[in-house]
Amino acid sequence: MEEVFQRLLARYGPQAWWPGDGPFEVMVGAILTQATSWKNVEKAIANLKEASALTAVRLRQIPEAELAGLIHPCLYYNVKARKLKALVQRLETYGDSLPSLFSRGIADLRQELLSIYGVGEETAYSIILYAAGKPVFVIDAYTRRILERLGLAQGKESYAQLQALFHDNLAPDVRLFNEYHALLVRLGKEVCRPTPRCSVCPLRDICSTGEG
DNA sequence: GCCCAGGGGGCTC
């Protein structure tokens, strides 16, 4: 696992994922990026900043329809406006204090996040890793496809099972999990689309240890 | 014109 990471890093270099301006922006981005490319999310975040709307307080004040307009570049902007509303509404119960929310243990924090409308497994874990800075491995569609290509998964595994593959074989290091996941997405974009578009698959070079 | 992104909720059976 570690070796594969080193090869990916050597091939692609650091990905500098989630350069967001603080944990709140990361949480907003985690909602906006659902099934949406990050470029569109950047446009939406720029719109929110320009409207001075990128705070929990302002997001609660702004009408949902207006919020939907600001995040229009993102796919499913109407549902995502509702999701952002649900998020900041929950934050209000913490006095808008993220440190207060993040003071929970990982399992507890996960449950709390999952109980928010619009936050599923991937979004919850993205927030725990990239916003709260706790060591959990984020599994997404790309990670699944790569693991399947490598024969390390068949497609029926639960989120927790795939996550255990990384948790059991890596030191629980936030920076490692952060960069590793980003690199897997980068690799996935290249070779693990639903229909492969490359002629020579780099998976062979990078993941040839057989251990994943 | 076609494919598909850094998903999740809600419904049905």
Next chain:
DNA sequence: GAGCCCCATGGG
């Protein structure tokens, strides 16, 4: 608890 449908922009 699995299998579907819905949401509905923009880049390649």
